[in-house]
Amino acid sequence: MRRIDYDRELHENYARGRALTGRQLQVWIDAFAAVLPGRRPLTGLDVGSGTGRFTPALASAFGPVIGIEPSVRMREVAEARPGVRYLDGRAEDLPVPAASADYALMFLSWHHVADKPQAVHELARVLRPGGRLLLRANFSDHHPRPWWLDHFPRAHEVETALFQPLHEVIAMFTANGWRVTDFTTVTEPSSGTRRDMLDRLRLRSLSFFAHLTPDEQEAGFRSLERAVAEDPDAPAPVFAEPLLTLERG
Template sequence: MVDYNGRLGSVYAAGRAMPPAEIRRWTGAFAQHVPQVRPLDVLDLGSGVGRLTPGLAEEFQGQVYGVEPSDRMREAAEQAPHPGVTYLKGSAEDIPLPEASVDMVLMFLSFHHSTDQLQGLREVRRVLRPGGAALLRTQFTDLMPDLFWYEYFPSARAVDAAMYRSLADTKALAVEAGLVPADDVVRLQGETHRTLRERYERLRLRALSTFEHLPADEVEAGFARFAEDAERDPDRQMPRYDATMLVLTRPR
């Protein structure tokens, strides 16, 4: 488990920030996979520092609930209040909302942090209204991208793979929880292109949970080589990777 009340919580906002255009791109992509009527009430489950929550309120025009277990992350989100957003202390396994209270649940890179994923999905089903959709934006062990920065940290790929389930296992878990998974995974355009220098400056903050599981000497050596490459070739355009998302629905 990763302690988001500790070091990671202090760097997350800077290391994982999204500009407004990027937020609009993501929320617009989510809108293609949920009911088209408006307003829609939304749960951002594992909302962290509120990167996406206000944008969800703008896109879907309903009440948005950001549920986050980390006090530090939730307090950071509350520093930028939005009239359509309510932040609540809670977790995937214990969502502090009544049954059938939202039309959409977003789990944006938070599902792998659940301590009991089956119970979490059961809770998602409980709070969804019939016909509502859960968008599980996550990685799958059998569909993981070969990130360029893995070359600097030899253990990182295995660490990341250990955090996630395969697509088939995730679908089976959703079915057991009473949700209906889409036949195919959705592939979304990942974050915008960045230069090698920009990637280095972002990653050096170690705002990805991957770095919490790597040996300290590997992290130190990897960033030393990364810094040298960024200094030598700062403007090199780095790859843009597809993002994967599984759509789950609560039957009517």
């Protein structure tokens, strides 16, 4: 599967298309708090921070945090909101000292990592002993399957190719001294109506769309539009999203 260049695509609409409501954001912060140490402050890294949709909330809830993002344009959007430091970097090459963080969050960025074994070592380098990695990733065998996905041709083929199975991810980490401390699912509150969700999907801010042809996208949106038209003001269905927590040895 091709890599997404966020400096050339997706960055313009990412913040709008992937925005979280206050209730949704609080649900995630509560989920992170449940698997992190109870002491405060905690020093954190938001790896693959994108436009910073989580970074300021992490800082408010837990303590100082640095957003790590390779895309210049995504960082520019994030830096428009003051109060958080963002650095150029990626999971394989984190621009922070060894043993300098209590936790790292990777929220839907693991599948973008080109050299995953190197990222496993690099994440271990920057976390203190006992530090936690919060990995919100889609896994090919534990996929949340959002309600709109079935309307797009080759959707399941694309998703299977994009994501590793859960056991493969766990094995990669545990073979290098990490241990699993938690695996759970988190259900976000609805983001609005089905019509609202269709409008956001039209922004094509999900990397999934970049792996479909224009014809496949067009056919999928026609199908989805017909389905939404049947009850456009109904709440957008919710689904459970996996969260894997690993501890550095």
